[in-house]
Amino acid sequence: MRPLPSPALLVLLVLLAISARLQAQVSAADRPNIVWIMSEDNSKHYLRLFDPAGAATPQIEKLAQSGVVFDRAFSNAPVCSVARTTLITSCYGPRIGTQFHRRSKLAAMPEGLQMFPAYLRAAGYYTTNNSKKDYNAIEGAEVWDASSGKASWRNRPSDETPFFHVQTFGMSHESSLHFGAAKMQSEATQHDPDAVQLAPYFPDTPTFRYTHARYLDRMQTIDTSVGQLIAKLEADGVLEDTFVFYFGDHGGVLPRSKGYVYESGLHVPLVVRIPKNFKSLSAFAAGSRTAGFVEFVDFGPTVLSLAGVEVPEGVDGKPFLGKSITAAEVNARDETLGYADRFDEKYDFVRSLRVGPFKYIRNYEAFQPDGLQNNYRYRMLAYQDWRTRYHAGELNDMQSQFFRSKPVEALYDIENDPHETRNLAADPQHRETLLRLRGRLQQRMKAMPDLSLFPESELVQQAMDNPVAFGQQQQPRISRLLDTVDACLLPAPQAVDTLRTALDSTDPLQRMWALVACSSMGTDAAALAEIAKRLHTDDPHRLTRVRAAQFLAILGRLDPAPTIYRELASTNSEVEALEILNVAVFCRDALPSPQTIDADRLRFSFKVSPKSEVQRRVEYLQR
Missing domain, CATH: 3.40.720.10 (Alkaline Phosphatase, subunit A)
Known part of the structure; x- marks a missing residue:
């Protein structure tokens, strides 16, 4: 049997315990x-x-x-x-x-x-x-x-x-x-x-x-x-x-x-x-x-x-x-970055940079309206009411903008225009501010680098196990891709020459982003239509073929439906199928002459989950 500790030792142990508790309380209080x-x-x-x-x-x-x-x-x-x-x-x-x-x-x-x-x-x-x-x-x-x-x-x-x-x-x-x-x-x-x-x-x-x-x-x-x-x-x-x-x-x-x-x-x-x-x-x-x-x-x-x-x-x-x-x-901080990409089944690619009172927005797919269908969003009666009145011709220009193509870039003075309704991008008085914010956004996107210059389907296949390392490895390429899609910011003749070269690139993503830029330019890029016709059938890259068909549909020179049916049936990537379906909804709903997309002709090489974003698109196209 062990001897009991002495009274002096007991007092010492109690004091040590109290001291430890007090030290913990002091540490917590800090x-x-x-x-x-x-x-x-x-x-x-x-x-x-x-x-x-x-x-x-x-x-x-x-x-x-x-x-x-x-x-x-x-x-x-x-x-x-x-x-x-x-x-x-x-x-x-x-x-x-x-x-x-x-x-x-x-x-x-x-x-x-x-x-x-x-x-x-x-x-x-x-x-x-x-x-x-x-x-x-x-x-x-x-x-x-x-x-x-x-x-x-x-x-x-x-x-x-x-x-x-x-x-x-x-x-x-x-x-x-x-x-x-x-x-x-x-x-x-x-x-x-x-x-x-x-x-x-x-x-x-x-x-x-x-x-x-x-x-x-x-x-x-x-x-x-x-x-x-x-x-x-x-x-x-x-x-x-x-x-x-x-x-x-x-x-x-x-x-x-x-x-x-x-x-x-x-x-x-x-x-x-x-x-x-x-x-x-x-x-x-x-x-x-x-x-x-x-x-x-x-x-x-x-x-x-x-x-x-x-x-x-x-x-x-x-x-x-x-x-x-x-x-x-x-108090001296005056800059914030914003980004919007896919929201459920609806794709977009938008970046914003606010510096002080000015807000710069770059719409990389400017041809696509803000109001493009998203099933969950349109559960709200206000969304339905807005769109119904637009199609009935009951809205003024400001109220209609949500359902029309977006500007390629926008500049807003938030202090004087808090609702962002007056685009100052073409105002000569704000040219210096526009160029400064445009350049700053380009600099930040290249420095990140911004992975959205790769389609989501390719990121899923190549990057998600280490996205940061992938981005660093691909940084020079991402910089070139950004320069390509930003060519539409140049004066039209210069933009067409730059995009013509990009459409002949050995990089499939450079060809794809050149076509996206062409779509944003619309008729200003019509001189490139013949190249697009060749690419929409012969390009080895599926999304480049789809983007070529989209550009030609915007020009009114091609029915995009056969291309959409063909490319959907041939892809084994559910994410790539969703990217193609976004183009399908755009062509049906947002073109000046809407195109018929027959939902009964949509075929997939994989089983479509009933709760997937792909199924949401199919259900909408069936309506």
């Missing part, structure tokens, strides 16, 4: 908690705190009284999975292969890099997510201690453990506006539909007014939930140790917002409550506002900075709060 509260699908325009026409949100406004309002906060992408992947990786989607919504294949994380909560866990934080993820990259097992509808900071191993908690509220999701016509008659809104302020590009109809009023109601529901979560933090005695971020997970959600790089799709509300016990980590006083630009790639590094965790190399963002961050430096 590290704040961080909570993210996200509301789905809402731009800043629906909150009175950011826009006079928005809803009153007293709980979020109360957060602002104890924190800082970021008047220029931006998602980098206007749709859930791409935006959320940008948040969790702190990397631009087109650089790491996560730019498509819904992903066809998960992208591997960049070598040596983890999703940022993993670094918090390694530093002793308890990390929880409740509960939406929607990532386009492989997550890894180290990211969350808990991720479910029951995940909470309250489940951490001890009160001394610092925590990072993410809470998503879905009451403002796009689906909240998927109601039938009967509901407009039977369910009144709290906000008066006659009093809402519609965007000038919308038709002023009862459907749009009711939809807008209903969404303002949803924002007040969000506000109530924010207040309830704050009350829990306060009840637990941790509110003054916790940075609370409230923000939208991207813009939305009335038509021409979610899925589009306009301010309505990218400009999000952001409020950060600064806890009294850690106010030294904020360069901003309680109740202040800043116009400095912050974007989603910055959010992860900011959390790491607040936690005292080193920001890893290889991310694209930089902190806007933390010990070494000054207000002057944040």
Whole structure:
């Protein structure tokens, strides 16, 4: 039998235990908690705190009284999975292969890099997510201690453990506006539909007014939930140790917002409550506002900075709060990048760059209208109402633009034209600004490099196991491809000469992008039609053949249907089939002389899943 410890030794052991506990408490007190509260699908325009026409949100406004309002906060992408992947990786989607919504294949994380909560866990934080993820990259097992509808900071191993908690509220999701016509008659809104302020590009109809009023109601529901979560933090005695971020997970959600790089799709509300016990980590006083630009790639590094965790190399963002961050430096930030690629079954390729008050948008497939069919989007009565009135000839030019071809490039003065309706790209007074922003975007896309210069079908086959390494290897080629598709920005005679050379390239993607540029130019590139006729039958690259047929259809010189039937039947790639079907829907719906696409003649060499994007396109073409 072992001898009992002496009274002196017992006292020493107790003192050591108390000392260790006190040291743990001091260590915890040195590290704040961080909570993210996200509301789905809402731009800043629906909150009175950011826009006079928005809803009153007293709980979020109360957060602002104890924190800082970021008047220029931006998602980098206007749709859930791409935006959320940008948040969790702190990397631009087109650089790491996560730019498509819904992903066809998960992208591997960049070598040596983890999703940022993993670094918090390694530093002793308890990390929880409740509960939406929607990532386009492989997550890894180290990211969350808990991720479910029951995940909470309250489940951490001890009160001394610092925590990072993410809470998503879905009451403002796009689906909240998927109601039938009967509901407009039977369910009144709290906000008066006659009093809402519609965007000038919308038709002023009862459907749009009711939809807008209903969404303002949803924002007040969000506000109530924010207040309830704050009350829990306060009840637990941790509110003054916790940075609370409230923000939208991207813009939305009335038509021409979610899925589009306009301010309505990218400009999000952001409020950060600064806890009294850690106010030294904020360069901003309680109740202040800043116009400095912050974007989603910055959010992860900011959390790491607040936690005292080193920001890893290889991310694209930089902190806007933390010990070494000054207000002057944040206030001086004035640039944000936006990207929109595939949204469900609808393909597009758009990049935006806002610098100060000016916004530059490059539409790489300008011939394709914003309003091209997306089945989920058109569940909303407002979308249906808008399109019906367009086809009935009831809209003015501004309201009709959504269903017409886009400008190849656009320049907007956001301060004087917040709804982005007056394109200044051809204005001689703004020529210098146009060239500066155009050049800056080209520089950034080449430096990434931007993987969307490769079709998604080829990325899935070649790149997704290591997209960053693939991009670095292909950087010179991507630069050439960008120069090729940007040839349509040149004066027409020079553009035709440049594209003629590109159409003779040994690189199939250079030929393909030259044809896309021709399609954007339309009749200005008609001199290249004979080359396109040869390529649409003889080119060895399937998507180049399809793009040649599309260009000829735009010129009115070819029925594209036989090419579409042939190429769909011969591909064994479901992703490539979806790319071809996008051309089919464009040719049926958006050409000046719409083409007949017989859904009964569509054949596939693979079994089409009933829930796939390909099936969505087939169902639409069958209507």
